[in-house]
Structures are given as structure tokens and as C-alpha cells.
Amino acid sequence: MIRNVFVLNVGSSSIKYRLLDVDDGSVHADGIVERIGVPGSGVPDHATAMVTVLAELEGHRIDAVGHRVVHGGTRFVSATLIDDAVEREIEALSDLAPLHNPPGLAGIRAARAVLPELPHVAVFDTAFHATISPAARDYAIDAEVAAKTRIRRFGFHGTSIGYVSRIAAELLGRTGDPELKLVVLHLGNGASAAAVLGGRSLDTSMGLTPLEGLVMGTRSGDIDPAIPLYLAREHGYTIDQLDELLNKRSGLLGLAGRSDMRELVNAANAGDERATHALDIYVHRLRRYIGGYAAELGGIDAVVFTAGVGENSSYVRRRAIAGLDFLGLSVDPELNAAPSREARFISPEGSPASVLVVPTNEELEIARETRAAARPAG
Ligand SMILES: Nc1ncnc2c1ncn2[C@@H]1O[C@H](COP(=O)(O)OP(=O)(O)O)[C@@H](O)[C@H]1O
Ligand SMILES: CC(=O)OP(=O)(O)O
Numbered sequence: 001m002i003r004n005v006f007v008l009n010v011g012s013s014s015i016k017y018r019l020l021d022v023d024d025g026s027v028h029a030d031g032i033v034e035r036i037g038v039p040g041s042g043v044p045d046h047a048t049a050m051v052t053v054l055a056e057l058e059g060h061r062i063d064a065v066g067h068r069v070v071h072g073g074t075r076f077v078s079a080t081l082i083d084d085a086v087e088r089e090i091e092a093l094s095d096l097a098p099l100h101n102p103p104g105l106a107g108i109r110a111a112r113a114v115l116p117e118l119p120h121v122a123v124f125d126t127a128f129h130a131t132i133s134p135a136a137r138d139y140a141i142d143a144e145v146a147a148k149t150r151i152r153r154f155g156f157h158g159t160s161i162g163y164v165s166r167i168a169a170e171l172l173g174r175t176g177d178p179e180l181k182l183v184v185l186h187l188g189n190g191a192s193a194a195a196v197l198g199g200r201s202l203d204t205s206m207g208l209t210p211l212e213g214l215v216m217g218t219r220s221g222d223i224d225p226a227i228p229l230y231l232a233r234e235h236g237y238t239i240d241q242l243d244e245l246l247n248k249r250s251g252l253l254g255l256a257g258r259s260d261m262r263e264l265v266n267a268a269n270a271g272d273e274r275a276t277h278a279l280d281i282y283v284h285r286l287r288r289y290i291g292g293y294a295a296e297l298g299g300i301d302a303v304v305f306t307a308g309v310g311e312n313s314s315y316v317r318r319r320a321i322a323g324l325d326f327l328g329l330s331v332d333p334e335l336n337a338a339p340s341r342e343a344r345f346i347s348p349e350g351s352p353a354s355v356l357v358v359p360t361n362e363e364l365e366i367a368r369e370t371r372a373a374a375r376p377a378g
């Protein structure tokens, strides 16, 4: 029986891990190893970091290992038991997610080497979005080029969006309702919006890579696609410089010198105009997606806020929903401001549409999917 699942979320310079009981969600151990590969940190690579992590788990029983893998391409549309062939296929997808997949793969290799007797399962951020509509999926570029190079919208944060969509449906008393229309806003460092109809993803704001869509901590989200062409042609930017600019030096950081929402709101409240402008752009983009998804879904039953910013920033929630009464959406100031860790309504009782805050739990969802995918192999 699989009960204790070790969940790994491996980033380029960090490993977040959690050992949890899938039956009751209780956490037996968790932690983070940071600064992997940073000179002087004492953690030269992912394999070394993994040995450190496993030393922390001494004495705990582990039945299976669940790995967050960001990009599953078209090959992986559900959680998959990892063998050597699957590991090679994940490696082949690295070109589509150069910032995210290679560290995930390093984590898989290191963990399989240290825990070879256990089932290892890959859980993909893209999988939940396999159902998006063809019109949302395809970009209006030369179809042959797109087909040859695998360019299409994939979408990310699916593990989180799927999880909070289910909790939202429960909270609304509409579990299993195929007509339930949700707009889910996963607002962390990376951020995605998604239109979810009857529990299935219809559209989402991230695209081929996790760069498209909302304004993020350090990523630009949507821009005119001619901007990188212009920077390269007229200002001598190289591909690597453009990648770095758009992924790591844009978004809130690029606009106002800070990627952390808490700091930014404090700065704006203290009169920092750059911070205020950055927040205006952040909120403007969010509202465009809410309106766009209302049109795609044919209305909205609930907007669902989740992840670090969505769960904690009453400021962002208030501004994102302000003036959307024409969609039946509004926020009760007291409910919005009340601190809570619970899934809850923040719209006034009796509103035509609801606004919810639902804490995400990507690790629990990964653990559940890991158990489900590991079962057939025993
Ligand atoms: N109390 C808070 N108020 C406003 N923003 C918060 C608060 N707590 C966390 N955040 C924001 O959440 C973001 C991180 O979200 P998180 O989901 O943890 O990101 P990730 O998993 O992508 O690293 C940061 O911008 C942080 O400032
Ligand atoms: C896919 C993605 O953007 O992930 P994260 O938010 O963890 O960077």
C-alpha cells in the first residue's frame, strides 16, 4: 500500500521537498535546499542536494516518490510512472522548457539513483491543460512551421489549478456540474489565469512556455512579439540576453525593482510611484484576462484566487474585482481583509457570482497523483 509519498519540486537552484501521508494529508517532513550550484554554498549540484535531503528523512518510511515536471509536451497528458524510457522522453522535452525541465530531470536522476527500489512518478504542470480548445491552443502563425517545431499553447500550473477547481466546486456545492464556469487565478512568482468549464481547462494564459500571459515577479507576460525582434535588430541583443531580460529582469522586478508582492504593496502605500505603476499594470492585465475568459465561458460563476499572492494579497484581490459588478462579481471588504488559511468566500452573501480564496496544495495533489499512477506497477 502506498501511503507515505515523498514529493519533490526541483528548481534550477533549489529543491523543495515534502513527505506526506496521502490518506490524511499530514506532513511528516518538509524543507528546502537553496543555492544549489552557487559558489561557496557547499551544494555543488542536485545530486549532492538530494543526499542532504534524504539524510533529513532518515528513519521515515517512504512508499513512492512524486516529481513535479513542468513541461510534459504532447507526450504526457497525465501523471506517469518513470522508467528509463520516460526519463529520456522528459529529457527530450527540455528544449521547450529550458529553465524548468532540466532541474526537474536532475532531481529525477538523483532521486532514482538514491531510492532505486521505489516507484517514481512524474506529475506534469501541463497535463491539466490537455483539454484546452483548439482555438485557444493554436497560435496564428504558419501552420507548417508550428507543426514542425511543436509550437502551440500548453499552459502550466495545472496541478494547482486542477486542485483548487475541485475545492471551489465543493465550496459552491456544484461538484461534478459540467456547466460550472470558473476563472482560476494562480498568482505566485509565476502566475497563470485559466478558464475552467465543468472541471476541465478551456483556456489558460501561459503558452508554449511559462512566459506568456500575466505580469509575474520577474517575467513580462504578454508583450508585442516584435519587441525582441526590435531589440535584437536595432539594439544588438543576443538570444540569451533577450531570454534573461524577459524571464528574469521583467515583470514587477523590472518595473519597480522588486518582485515580492508584499514589498511592492508596502512601497506603493508609502508613496513609491514606480511601485504604484507596476501594480496598475499587474492589475490591468489580470482584469483583461478575467473579462476575456468571461466571454469564452459565457459568464462566470466564480473567480478563484490562489498561490502566494492570490491567497494573501487582499490588495490585489480588491483591485482585480473592483468595478466588475456587471459580471455579478464583487468583494466584501471585511471578508477580503480577514486573514485565514481556509478555502472561503470573499464575495458578499447572495451575490450573483462568487469570489473565492482557495489555498493551493500542489504537494498533496502530486502525492495523490503519484499514488494513482504508481498503483498498477504494485
Ligand atoms: N502576505 C502576503 N501579502 C502579499 N503577498 C504575499 C504575501 N505572502 C506571500 N506573498 C507573495 O506571494 C508570492 C510568492 O508566491 P508563491 O506561490 O509562494 O510563489 P512560487 O511558488 O511561484 O515561488 C510573492 O510575490 C510574495 O510576495
Ligand atoms: C510553470 C511555472 O511558472 O512555475 P513557477 O511558478 O513555479 O515558476
Ligand SMILES: [Mg+2]
Pocket (backbone or CB within 6 Å): 188, 189, 307
Ligand atoms: Mg508556485
